[in-house]
Amino acid sequence: MGLRFAVDTGGTFTDLMVADEAGVLSMHKASTTPSDPVAGVIDSLRIAAEAVGEPLADYLGRGDILVHGTTHAINAIVTGSTAKTAFLTTKGHPDTLVFREGGRIEPFNFTVPYTEPYVPRALTFEVPERIAVSGAVKTPLDQDAVIEILRQVKAAGVEAIGVCFLWSVVNPEHELAVGALIEEVLPGVPYTLSHRINPSIREYRRASSTCIDASLKPVMGAYMRGLEQRLRDAGFKGRVLVVTSQGGVMDAARVAEAPVHLINSGPSMAPVAARAYGAGDAAETLIVGDTGGTTFDVSLVRRGRIPRTRETWLGQPFRSHMTGMPSVDVKSIGAGGGSIAWVDAGGLLHVGPKSAGAVPGPVCYGRGGTRPTLTDASVALGFIDAKFFLGGRMALDKDGALDAIRRDVAEPLGKSVDEAAESIVTLATEHMVQAIMDITVNQGIDPTQATFVAGGGAAGINCVAIARRLGCKRVLVTEAGAALAASGALISDLTTHQQAMFHTRSDAFDRDGVNAVLATLKAGCEAFAAGPGAGATSVSIEWSTEARYTDQAWEIEVPLHTEAFTSPADIAALVGDFHRMHQDIFAVSDDKAEIETVSWNAEVRCRIAPDEPGRLAADTRPARLPSRPVRFLGTDWVEADVWRLEAIPEGQMLTGPAIVESDFTSIVVDPGCKAWRDASGNLVIEV
Structure with missing residues (x-):
């Protein structure tokens, strides 16, 4: 097997994960080019090639698979x-x-x-x-x-x-x-x-x-053709796959024929990565927060399953358009590293939803940005080392960040620059917490019993603050967490979704009719596995039905544990599963009531990646770095230990106040917290 690439194009950075022939991972980032997203993809690949000292064409020539997560479809809709x-x-x-x-x-x-x-x-x-x-x-x-x-x-x-x-x-x-x-x-x-x-x-x-x-279809067909052609021109001869909203991947040419599947392309991969890297976590629920430069995407993993929804809106519910397609349940808000902090005419502080994005970017990037952002506030508080951003490849303008915060936030609020920077981080944290509340507390899920999985380049800034506010006892930052969606894409399955409508009731269950529908769905799955999925190391089919209480207005999706109903026990199992699922979602159920099904679903998953997520290459640099002053939320300036994430030995215990740095993120370990690296390379923080 040759090199495998996974690229996630975000609003600020394009993330690249590479798995070499031995399965060892490397992570790279390049600035996104909003006017030409494929340029950011090529740039990230060029950075990876330079890291191993190879010409880009030779490096890409070793590649077997490239998986691409893109926001091009949703951007086309938003921009008209x-x-x-x-x-x-x-x-x-x-x-x-x-x-x-x-x-x-x-x-x-x-x-x-x-x-x-x-x-x-x-x-x-x-x-x-x-x-x-x-x-x-x-x-x-x-x-x-x-x-x-x-x-x-x-x-x-x-x-x-x-x-x-x-x-x-x-x-x-x-x-x-x-x-x-x-x-x-x-x-x-x-x-x-x-x-x-x-x-x-x-x-x-x-x-x-x-x-x-x-x-x-016209815009995404052109985009996919352009992507494949430019990759071929750069030297890539392998298979180009694209991430879908359902948390799987499909061939670029095939998905261009059904581009509605691409609307939530990027965010759907974060829970896939969280499920793989957090497989050993004892918590029943993983809350997944993916903090990029422009947005904060939150999703869940419950009992090993990634919740889906058909309530996918292209903006505010009821005030925008609904896709009507099954999608990984992701809530996105305009809160990320590039979110702009500003004070309104009434003297209220806001953070986001507008973002400085990749162009011009935060003030500290020195690319023409003039308005302070969450990243600028993090530099001001010492969370981010201005001399070690992106592993030292990009020096930050700390003085510029301080001046912008003073001008736009501190002076209008009558605060010091330190207090203003802390207020920016605190408010951004609260926005993220409220987004998490929407998909946990509002759906009957207790966040105090969950583990918070933090990903994205800006995740480490306030992951402990978010967990404390939610009451989570543990935070997990994956080894490749700064590119969480890209690492999920690297281990995702080739998938397709089959659906058919067939109505029946549990008290008059049409077993023959249902089995005929399921057989048709299975044939479609098997055809996909024999075609695009040929050569997969394993093939599995996940079955579900959309069901409701008799005469209820709306259905819920219920997993099926059989591909054919052969006995009354199979029907009873479906009814029991429905009652439990209804109880989970709405905190109410009626186990004496009959149910009716509306449609039946089958999703075939063809495993084309290794079963286990890879590990980053061993780091020979010192694990302990010189300490530096940091102002944690709710504290004054204190001297904090500084560690290099990639070099921390497995089991090494560290205590807050501390900053854990990698080449792509900074993780803030608040005073009183304990942290260590587990056997999967994750940084586990006990809050």
């Missing part, structure tokens, strides 16, 4: 640079994207309007056709009308088409016919059929995911 898209829907239902699901964050606040529909009404076309809920054709498809609609679509300059008809998930006959007409009348125009991309019973979610997918 997706393709001009038309929406074809059943006659009489043109307002699916307008009405959506009708919820509000603030029920009585009518000053905030709903966002415009993802596809405007002017590009929404009603197609004469109708399939009944039984699958029978109620109104035959009017092909002449479709051809006329497609001529109007062409005249409007449309670049992509989304097709979503009522009950196509039961009978896709009309959607398939329209797809064939698009190929005939508008050859080369990309289109998406709803029954293929998201066979869900929820009409708005299915329509939304269809239109989002279609709108991304």
